[in-house]
Amino acid sequence: MTSHDPRSAPAPLPQQANPSWMGQVPEQHYRPAPANYREQPRAALTAALPPARAGRGSAGVMGLMAAGGALGFIGLFTVLPFVLVNTGLAGFAIGFVASLLPLGAVLLAVRVIDRWEPEPKGLLLFAFMWGAVVSVAVTLLIQPYFSLAAGPASGLDYRTFAVTVQAPVVEEFAKSLGLLLLLLFARRHFDGPVDGVVFAFTIAGGFAFTENILYFGRAIAESSDPGTDLVVVFFLRGVMSPFAHAIFTGTTGLIMGFAARRWHTGLSVAAFAVGLVPAILLHSGWNSMGQDFLAQYILVQVPIFLLAVLVIVLLRVAERRLTRQRLREYASAGWFTGPEVEMLSTGAGRRGALRWATSIGRGPQMTAFLHAATQLAFTRQRILSGRDVPAHQLEEQHRLAEVAALREAVLRR
Template identity: 50%
Template sequence: MSLTPPPPADPYGHLNPAGPPSGDPAFSHRTAGRARSGLGAGAAIVVLIAVAGLVALLVAGYLAVSLGVSVVAVGTLVALVPLGIVLFAIRWIDRWEPEPRWALWLAFLWGAAVSVAIALIVDLGVQLFAAFASPDGASTDEALQAVVQAPIVEEVAKGAGVLLIYLLARSHFDGPVDGLVYGATVAAGFAFTENILYFGVALIEGGAGELGTTFIVRGLFSPFAHVLFTACTGVAIGFAARRGRGAGVMAWFLVGLGAAILLHAFWNGSLAFADAFALYFTVQVPIFIAAIVVTVLLRREEQRMTRARLSEYADAGWFNRDEVEGLSTWPGRRAALAWARAQHPPRTAQVQRFIADATRLAFTRNIIATGRADVRRHADERALLEAVTRDRAAISA
């Protein structure tokens, strides 16, 4: 779709209102098709969230029966600390172009309930198989479970959730940062439930002292372990989303999943067979620092892309240069929000919506400009152009 300049309108402050796009005889047909597709995906999402919620109740019941209600309550309170640390980091990563709340809830519930349930069922199956297959009823080797079984089963279960979100919400899965956010959220949910289990077992077996040691190891030294693993899968799917669709997505998914499994196995193996304390500072910490550097670079790339795409709209008359500066830089956004808070009445919500819609527009335009758009993306662009027009009108009212 060409970028048609809007009709002129009276500016207010540093914001320049733009009019709606010109008519398109095919637009109504495209929008109707997108609406039907969106309804189908929306229904599937509602069903998945409901199923994940039900599984969460079953997992909670399993923990209560296995550990006791009081122990689960204590474990949950302690597990909220590393969860809060991880969620704060995810929020920081997701600030530029926030993902929808429903998608993040689905990701968290998938990790906290569905992925955990899959891991528990597989573990039970392996234990039963070993008991029947071994003549003396010996159990499976714990080290083998930690280095082989756990990485494969857990990363497949978590990665499947990230892949499902991509398939159901492609319009909100634009690149590697989105994949990182979804993968990290799934992993945060999984680690939260797993921590409840570990903290509960530690409390039962060794009391408060053992619980404190376990909390330091899992809650303070390695709260981002699962995030780091599953982020590999999410980032890989994000690169696939940026490059195209079809079979290539599955190839990228398998590459990311393989990296997640290997990193998970290496982590567990270092705890089982090596000096975990020394290896943590010589290997794990540098890996974590490298992950932070990559995350910062990916976020900066998103900001550069936002500026470049909004500049294209500015060339066509949809934005002025001050708006591009205010929408594509952190200082510009802070200045716009400060201006909104100073108004009477404050217009913070309207300006936040304008920033969000303009950022979504830039991401959508990037997909169109790089030749990866389908009919729905063109309809999204038209809808977002109309949205930023309404946002301006609301701000200037």
């Protein structure tokens, strides 16, 4: 893994800077990657710079996590009594265990989607806690007021209003508030549609987890044939629709993720409002299915699920293309070789590199190198967005030093 002379490498043309629809860069914001001069000692550069995680962004993340923990703790005093009253202790225990299965499916999907550029575990924990506790508490607090304000004007009977209007509007608003907080206070980690989908799926998975405990527990507590009713409810919610909430809220996260590319607070808030619309419509459509449930499920909901899978696949392909292009720009500046870029920007290349490093006892160092290079590519994307450029250029220097140090750690004898 050696770098060629950056002074002999041509800079990429601006039109090459847009490898896919995900990473479009305005021509006026494009700038070459900083050169890697051989005479600049990497060890000294690494020692001279502060840690890559230092700065205003980490303070915002820590504050967000602290606030989320406090809100989650307070929310438990609203959510837990409500669930226990409706399920009883036995129903709660059985519902809790049964709810782990659909939750596992959602979290597995999150892991697959998030594999290329993993989000910090602390932020994923915040997202899950927001969904499982805070958004449920917000829903319980807002629902009565929303019903009084909008119920009479809708002209619907209470049950129809509650199922097709109140639940979709209030629940999607409560879940997506967590997305808005992540976008405003952890923007360095929420900089694209893939991140939006990951955080949205995690929040929705948490919300569905608590909701499933309630539904499964009620099947135990309120039924004369609890075993049969639990199987029916579990099949409907845990087998046929474990991703329902994830897809609803995922549309909001997707739209907010595209807005995150612009790094503009006003646009972020506007994307929050716009993103609620498809989430509410999808949620309402799901809740509106009645006697012809099976036909609507096959003809409408299954295609929606398949479309969601297709969107996620396209997002991952675009993310890899973006990584390859940004790393090629660093290669032109002397930070990587061509083979390194191919290794870092393909799944097969990464797996092969990790197998080789593990065979010589350097697996953790290679894992860190792969992650740091990906983070570097996305840092460059933020630079090319044209907003907060000096702060991101400082982060870029930290990332470059980190990549250089990790390369040496992988190759040292």
